[in-house]
Amino acid sequence: MRRLACPLAAILFLAGTPQLIATDKPHIAFDFGVKAPQSSTEDVGATNTGTLDIAGRSTPMGADIERSFNYTTLDCTRYEATFSQIDQDLQYSRKLGISLNSTLYMSARFGGVHMRGLTVGFFGGTAYLLTPTDFRNLSHHAPLHLAYMRMMMHLESSFGAALPDVAFVLTTSDTPRYVSPLLVNSTSPRSELRSYEPGFVPGPYPVCGIGKSDFFPDLLLVPNFHFHMKLYDQTFLATIPEFNKIAWRDRKPVLFGRFSRYRTNRVSEDIFTYKAGAKGRRICFNGNRTCPLRDYFINKIVPKDPTRMDVSFIGRVSMMRHSHYKYLAHLDGQGISSRLEQLLSLGSLVFKEASGYYAYYYRSLLQHRVNLVEFWRDDEVDGPEDVLRELDWAEANDEEAARVAAEGQRIAATYLTGNGRTCYWYRLMHGLRSVLSYTPLLSQWPEAQPLRLVVEQKLLETPGGKEVYDAPWAP
Numbered sequence: 001m002r003r004l005a006c007p008l009a010a011i012l013f014l015a016g017t018p019q020l021i022a023t024d025k026p027h028i029a030f031d032f033g034v035k036a037p038q039s040s041t042e043d044v045g046a047t048n049t050g051t052l053d054i055a056g057r058s059t060p061m062g063a064d065i066e067r068s069f070n071y072t073t074l075d076c077t078r079y080e081a082t083f084s085q086i087d088q089d090l091q092y093s094r095k096l097g098i099s100l101n102s103t104l105y106m107s108a109r110f111g112g113v114h115m116r117g118l119t120v121g122f123f124g125g126t127a128y129l130l131t132p133t134d135f136r137n138l139s140h141h142a143p144l145h146l147a148y149m150r151m152m153m154h155l156e157s158s159f160g161a162a163l164p165d166v167a168f169v170l171t172t173s174d175t176p177r178y179v180s181p182l183l184v185n186s187t188s189p190r191s192e193l194r195s196y197e198p199g200f201v202p203g204p205y206p207v208c209g210i211g212k213s214d215f216f217p218d219l220l221l222v223p224n225f226h227f228h229m230k231l232y233d234q235t236f237l238a239t240i241p242e243f244n245k246i247a248w249r250d251r252k253p254v255l256f257g258r259f260s261r262y263r264t265n266r267v268s269e270d271i272f273t274y275k276a277g278a279k280g281r282r283i284c285f286n287g288n289r290t291c292p293l294r295d296y297f298i299n300k301i302v303p304k305d306p307t308r309m310d311v312s313f314i315g316r317v318s319m320m321r322h323s324h325y326k327y328l329a330h331l332d333g334q335g336i337s338s339r340l341e342q343l344l345s346l347g348s349l350v351f352k353e354a355s356g357y358y359a360y361y362y363r364s365l366l367q368h369r370v371n372l373v374e375f376w377r378d379d380e381v382d383g384p385e386d387v388l389r390e391l392d393w394a395e396a397n398d399e400e401a402a403r404v405a406a407e408g409q410r411i412a413a414t415y416l417t418g419n420g421r422t423c424y425w426y427r428l429m430h431g432l433r434s435v436l437s438y439t440p441l442l443s444q445w446p447e448a449q450p451l452r453l454v455v456e457q458k459l460l461e462t463p464g465g466k467e468v469y470d471a472p473w474a475p
């Protein structure tokens with residue numbers, strides 16, 4: 001397995017500077033200025049030195065978290081298996097503590113329109129937008145931001161005062177926009193910090209996003225906004241009986257997939273997301289920041305066995321039609337792709353490209369040949385061509401393949417529900433609160449506005465806002 005190389009420790013900020021306004025691609029800037037930040041390593045949380053038991057804290061703790069009425073109503077304990085990712089994502093923040101300064105810094109830098117970010121929080125059980133947004137300027141990210149705003153409002157109505165006071169940045173970009181400079185060495189995390197621009201405030205930061213790799217240890221994964229916008233429970237989970245009307249034996253033993261022409265974005269130094277073609281062949285370009293994985297697979301691998309693989313860029317095919325095939329291909333988009341959770345619901349066997357990028361449920365739920373099949377597992381050996389071996393396996397073990405497919409559908413139906421995702425958010429908010437090294441107060445955010453006001457008034461007053469407002473949404 002791959003290991004994190006040490007020199008990464010003193011890492012970089014992606015972008016952050018105005019050149020990102022016009023583009024979604026991350027840029028990297030090394031050697032930002034010179035000033036070494038003050039280091040004061042606090043061991044927050046883990047040993048309970050008292051830093052966290054800040055006087056005046058009024059939010060629920062420990063077992064109280066589970067005592068909220070809706071925790072039981074939503075059956076949150078059922079989703080326990082997925083919460084392990086929260087602990088993973090918080091492990092460094094737990095050690096180092098998240099300060100108000102790092103939160104303000106991150107908010108100013110990444111929590112605004114130009115970085116597809118929004119700064120939000122809960123105070124006294126009410127959801128707030130903490131810094132102003134500009135729906136017009138967000139362009140196609142406006143509906144995505146709205147989807148998350150509605151989710152914050154849903155949390156407010158579901159949990160109210162049981163929510164902890166927290167402030168954080170939420171981003172809708174496909175891949176993370178920063179790398180924690182404290183890429184961590186758990187023995188003495190801050191010791192490896194080199195130097196950064198003046199005014200720099202070190203992390204860890206409270207930033208939530210849809211996908212990451214291990215190169216971004218402190219990013220807090222949250223369920224994808226597409227779950228809400230595509231009405232996942234209704235459109236996919238509730239349709240499972242329909243999908244299942246096509247029996248396994250009647251599905252074509254062909255690997256099927258239709259993709260839009262996205263190329264995968266990555267940070268050059270991110271060893272976790274590097275992909276190569278067959279026999280290590282280099283397919284990434286632009287300093288390894290762009291990898292046309294879909295193009296490569298479709299143009300170079302599929303032609304090797306077109307009778308068994310029907311994967312292409314051409315034509316849109318309904319999900320119902322996807323279920324006519326036994327095997328369904330999944331390839332990364334710019335980063336993770338929300339197509340995965342859709343495919344899992346169909347009852348076919350999902351062939352997922354092994355990827356360093358992951359979403360909130362991948363690590364806790366997905367397992368090779370248990371609930372899906374992974375391919376393109378080893379760049380050094382045959383790279384994406386292992387898909388042929390996996391197809392051989394599936395054909396030779398048809399009953400087992402059917403079981404794995406059914407298990408994929410079962411985990412989607414069991415864990416990826418609206419309730420499950422609401423519970424995940426709720427637990428994440430409490431997790432986040434437990435690693436803050438300061439007392440969050442609404443007065444720290446002078447421009448804060450209740451999200452309800454932002455959505456019900458400001459958005460509707462924005463030209464074009466009504467259209468965004470009227471888009472379907474579900475928890």
Ligand SMILES: *[C@@H]1O[C@H](CO)[C@@H](O)[C@H](O)[C@H]1NC(C)=O
Nearest residue numbers: 038099100101102104199201
């Ligand atoms: C927080 O940042 C401000 C200015 O950015 C600085 O003056 C102050 O010392 C910082 N506080 C801490 C605890 O680092």
Ligand SMILES: *[C@@H]1O[C@H](CO)[C@@H](O)[C@H](O)[C@H]1NC(C)=O
Nearest residue numbers: 021112113114134136137138
């Ligand atoms: C978008 O925001 C940037 C700065 O964040 C500003 O310079 C620009 O004028 C804004 N564009 C529109 C159309 O509002």
Ligand SMILES: *[C@@H]1O[C@H](CO)[C@@H](O)[C@H](O)[C@H]1NC(C)=O
Nearest residue numbers: 069070073154157158159160
């Ligand atoms: C539980 O959640 C529902 C749906 O969000 C909400 O309407 C209801 O008021 C909540 N109940 C309590 C006691 O908070």
Ligand SMILES: *[C@@H]1O[C@H](CO)[C@@H](O)[C@H](O)[C@H]1NC(C)=O
Nearest residue numbers: 006185186187188189191192
């Ligand atoms: C962590 O940092 C300390 C001090 O710089 C160093 O001695 C140690 O080898 C590092 N550990 C790892 C696992 O990198």
Ligand SMILES: *[C@@H]1O[C@H](CO)[C@@H](O)[C@H](O)[C@H]1NC(C)=O
Nearest residue numbers: 268274282284285286287288
């Ligand atoms: C891209 O990554 C490969 C594999 O790690 C490496 O050999 C190559 O030098 C990299 N190219 C650039 C331009 O960084």
